[in-house]
Amino acid sequence: MDYAILTGGDISPMGRDGVTAIHKVFDWAETSRKGLILFVDESTILIERLPLPNWNSSDKFMLVLASNAPEQLDYAVNDRLDEVVQFQLPGDEERDRLVRLYFETYVLQPAAGEGPKRGRKLKVEEMDYGALCSEIASTIKGMSGREIAKLGIAWQASGYASEDGVLTYDMIMEDVQDALKSHNRKYNGCLKRNAGKTV
Known part of the structure; x- marks a missing residue:
């Protein structure tokens, strides 16, 4: 079985050309002889900004939307989904492991x-x-x-960009606060955008 991965964030900036590109991908998927999984990451961005082709059932490929x-997916999209699988945001343990992983990767290894x-x-x-x-x-x-x-990448960038090339506790925590502000802006923006939507 073949697979293809698309990212909504990569397609939507293409504007009208993005619509053509999506149609080509769906047409290509329909020609699969072995079967195909078409995985669309950041699908909300893609569906929100581009009109997608007429979605009919297909025995040639499976469409997997990740968001x-x-x-934010509208009723028409949700109605065409056979299964919905929810993956929760990282819990306390997972967050701790991820922070340690990215601190190791982007700070301690360099x-x-x-x-x-x-x-x-x-x-x-x-x-x-x-403890940090x-x-x-x-x-x-x-x-x-x-x-x-992205927070791990920000720590590394802060260290390299500092005058003396030293990443400090204060710089790390400033990046954390900036990331939290950005996260809250995005989250609140999504809430406002969806306030008038009905399902």
Whole structure:
């Protein structure tokens, strides 16, 4: 079985060309001889901004829509879905593990001269990294795995961009607060946009 992965965030900026691209993907999917899974990440963005082809049942491919905000999918889309599987946002344990993973990947490995940016060592202020990660994890409740990954990238960028090249506790926590503000703006914006919608 073949598969294809689309991201709504990649297609929607294409404007009218995006509609043509989506039609081509659906036409291609219909030609599959072995069967095909068509996975659309950030499907809410795609469906919100582009008119999708007429969705009829197909024995050629399975369409899988992924969204962090499935409540934004309108009734017509939801009516065509056979199964809805909900994956919760990371809980306390998962958030803690993700923060530690991305802190290791984007901060500690570059500080040790490891990882993809070898040669350019990141310097990190001396602190209890385990306690720091636990503090961050408890602060960012409600964030998705992707938002936590972006936070790790922000820490690294802050360290490299600092005058002395040292990532400090204050810089890390400032990035956490910025990420929380961004998360809350997005969440509140979604609530406002959906306030008048009925299902």
